[in-house]
Amino acid sequence: MKPEQLPLVNTLSAPAIHPDGSRAVVSVTRPDFNADDYVGQLWSVPLDPTKYPRRITRGFRDTAPAFSPDGLVLAFLRPDADGKPQLFVVESAGGEPQRVTNQRCGVSGFSWAPDSHRIVFTARVPEPGRYGTVDGVTPGREDARLIAVNKYRMNGVGYVSDQRLQVFVLDLPELGGEPVVKPRGRAAHEMPAAEFADVPAARQLTFDDADHDGATFSSDGRHIYFLAAAHEGNDNDLVTSMYKVAAAGGDASVVHAGHSGPQNVTAVRESANGRSLFFTAQDLGESGTDFVARNSVLFAVSLGQPGEDPAEPVALTDAEHLDVSGPLEQNGPDSVLVLNTVAGTVELLTVSSAGDITPLVFGPKVVTGATVAANGEIAVSFQDGSTAGDVASLEGGELRLLTDFSAALRNYSRIVEPVAFEVESGDGHPVHGWVVLPDGPGPHPALLTIHGGPFAQYTGAFFDEAQVYAAAGYAVVMCNPRGSSGYGQAHGRAIKGQMGTLDMLDVLAFFDAAVAAHPVIDAARTGIMGGSYGGYLSAWIIAHDHRFEAAVVERGFLDPVSFAGSSDIGWFFGGEYTGGTPEQLLAQSPMAVASAVKTPTLVIHSENDLRCPLEQGQRYYATLKASGVDTAFLVFPGEDHELSRSGTPHHRRQRFEHILAWWAVHLPTPLNPAISA
Template identity: 75%
Template sequence: MKPEQLHLLNSVSAPAIHPDGSKAVVSVVRPDFDADSYVGQLWSIPLDTTKYPRRITRGFRDSSPAFSPDGLVLAFLRNDPDGKPQLFVVEAAGGEPQRITDQQAGVGGFVWAPDSHRIAFESRVPEQGRYGTVDGVTSGDEDARLITTNQYRMNGLGYTADQRQQLFVVEVPELGGEPVVVPRGRAAHEQPSAKVTGVPPAQQVTFGDSDHESPCFSADGSLLYFVAAFHEGHDDDLVTSVYRIGAGGGQPTVVEPSNRKLQTVTAVRTSTDGRWLFYVAQDLGHTGKDFVARNSVLYVMPVAGGEAVALTDEEHLDVSGPLEPSGPASVLVLNTALGSVELLDVTAEGGITPLVHGARVVIGSTMAANGEIAVSFSDSSTAGDVASLEQGEIRLLTDFSANLRNNSRVTEPLDFDAESTDGHPVHGWVVLPDGPGPHPVLLTIHGGPFAQYTGAFFDEAQVYAAAGYAVVMCNPRGSAGYGQAHGRAIKERMGTLDMQDVLAFLDSVLASFDALDKDRVGIMGGSYGGYLTAWTIAHDHRFKGAIVERGFLDPVSFLGSADIGWFFGAEYTGGTPEQMAAQSPMAVVSRVETPTLVIHSENDLRCPIEQGQRYYAHLKAQGVDTSLLVFPGEDHELSRSGTPHHRKQRFDHILRWWAQYLPTDANHSEDQP
């Protein structure tokens, strides 16, 4: 795959299956260079393989499909090129979509009520005078902000206290009714105060000073459950809880388990039989902030509160939502495991049935009333496709990556296991380029650190392999998917066992593959991967070049500059100056000799640009060959969701850097503009 082929990457949403099990609907979105944005529509996928998938909407970007419980209506989000996502509905049998929201800040997640007549949705409510709520008042003209809290901004969003995410409920209009006619001419003059938009009014039902997330209705539709933080001291910890409110509004009530722990709840769902409340949560230790490498657990408790029972093992499973009903008292959940993401069916009694496992990354799934299950997933040959489950086996229904495979070579990662120097197992992959070699090698390090590489399609590895590089990537201690102890092994020990593991994995790969050039190796990574790259090149000088991208490079300044700085560094490195310095790449930058490209984005609040700028300045001052590549308008997610132009440009610069220090037949300086 080449950088200019980014537009061939079709990402697929979680599927919405029709209640009768006849079809599923997904959104298929891709980067578009002409729009310099992401475009896509909804596709209907028949579960009958004698019929073919077809595009059913024609919006600029349509996403998040969901059928009403009675199967008559399909709801989804639609983005115009210059607008915010709004909620649309269309008859499930087909027709013209109808817009039913007009939110200043757009619509986030949404959920159907059991009666199929109402939808609850999330939307940020901007403070008057900010974020375009007053014509002529730009962001630079807004009033000053007085900050008194720890949690006041978020990467990709900016300030949060003046645009809290609230919950709304909207009545879904009769789709077969006559459309609203907006008054014009004399009629508009005679009723100037009447603003007719054709969009039904939405009722705001929450107003608290917290982001309200993961809404779901009670089984009878009279209540809304959601996740928020209203407890005393909520600004000083990471604790969130489940709350409920009347579907028409009212005062929220916390729904606490009798055996309450300090936890952060990430998803909640009521059982369809109305008895149980399923929720996903991470324990946070006695401080309410110890988030480091905590596996998420699926719990169940009575809907009114009571004893919460853990349904999944905290040490060995790491589950996540969205929680999708699979029966009267059971849900489908995802589980991060060994470089994959599995699909599990879990009952309120504690029964766990693996439905999809192996070398796949499940994106989402839903179950119809007749038991049919639709699954979206990626693997080594697809960036995203849809399948059904038949007697425990995947039955592929789509091939959205056909154009990608037909126009570029997709190289399958080779699964590889190694031992660290202390005997600890390290799992990863090797992606080999064409030809006999010897190939230069790129050691890549993932972010997180509590995240994982998988064997599924990865655009970065494919681009580098197409340029002639062997890509080596692994999940060292600190990574997710290999048990909680594996992830927590680097708490207050960053740059120790993790560096040991990645270097041992690299050495084992180099010893096992004759086609690799042991003397021509580069290293690169982003976020935590940028941290470990910068730390490694200060301790190991074998690398011909390095790329440090959006790195966590100085725990001291990170404390005051990052959106998560008030807790992240202290929990990972320890909070004393001595601990921070002992694990800080900035503290050992004087030892770096490796030519290093530093990449950062101007709007990155997760690892702010000052981290990269200061690191670059130190390298420059001590005579290391270095460059600083800065992307305007982008944040921490540049490599994953930045504009298509910037994502391509990023690849171009990365390949240009490697052409200089690790040239290949397919990527050398003469090829680079």
């Protein structure tokens, strides 16, 4: 794959299956260089393999499809003229979509009521005078912000305390009714503009100074559950709790589920029969901030009879070995579907309130979503080594492929499937990863790539970065060292308080073994690269090991000291991972040892990165420059921490081109040759 082929990479949403099990609808989006944005529409995918998928909407970017429980209406998100996602509905049999929201900051997410006549959604509500709510008041002319809290910014959003995420309920209009006509002429003069509404009015249910998310209806439609950190002292911990509010409005109340300690609740859903409340949560330790490598656990609470207090929650999954996530899709009367992160894959499981766990999809795949029809049919969206995203149905425990959205990419570029590999680290600990080998006999220079997180994982699924580098003639080596997710909490928490020790040992041991096991790799010509935590570990390694010809350090966590005062998560992240004393911070700081770096290093950062702020890259680059290291600083305007994954298409292509140009200078290949002066 070449950088200019990014528009051939399609990304799929979770599928929305029709209640009758006849078809699923999925959004298919892709980067587009002409629009310099992401474009895409909804596709209908018949579960009958003799029929073909087809595009059913024509919007600029239609996403998040969901059928009403009665199957008559399809809801989805479509951006307005300002690019903000708004809620649209259309008859599932076909017709013209109708817009039903006009939220200033757009709709963040939504869910259907069991009666199919209401939708609950979340949207940010800006303070008056901010975010374009007053004509002529641009961002640079807004009032000053007086900040006295820890949680005031979020990467990709910006300031959050003046645009809280709130819960709304919407009664759907009659889709077959006559459309609203905007008054003109005399009628427009007689009707004040404020009285005209071209969308139905939504009822705001929450008003607290907190973000409210993950809203879903109860099985009887009378209440709405949501998640929020609205407790006293919420600015000093990471605790998120479940709340319940009447769908007709009123005061919200916390759902006390007998928590044994501080937890971060991440999803909530009532069972279809209304007898159980499922939720996923992570333990946060006694401090309420110890988030490091905490696996998410699925719990169930027996709701008993109306008016009774919920029973004690029962953990349905093992915190040490399973890491489950939602959204929690109902599967039958008293079970839910969950995703489980494990050993470089993401499985699909069904779990009952009694604790029965049944794997549905497993093996070398990454499941990205699944939904169940009333007749038990299950539609699954997934990735693997040969596809960036496709839809399948689940029959008799086997996936039946229904789409081929990576066909165009394969027609223009060979997709190289990763080869799984496992080695022993220097202390005997197993390290799992992959090698992606380019075509040809070699010898090929090798790139050691390191993922972010650190509590994240590489998988064996399609990865655009590895494909681009392999197509340029590089062998790509990537692994999940200690600190990564998917291998148990002990594996993930092993680097707590000692970053740059066991993780460095693991990645170098894996790299050495992978190079030795593949004669087509040139052991004398190697590079290292990584982003975020991967940028941290790359910067740390090149200060201690000088074997690599060059390095790329991207959006790195490079100075734990200044990170604490500049990052959106700085007030807790570094202290929990490295420890909070000055001695601990310096002992694990790449900035503190930057003067030892000799490796030519390209530093990449984005101007709007609030997770690893620009100053991290600026100061690291300045230190290398002052030390006489061959270095360059690549800065992307308008981008945040997610540049490599969801930045504008032009910048994503440009990023690849700059990285390949850097490797062409320091590790040229026949497919990526150095350009002579």
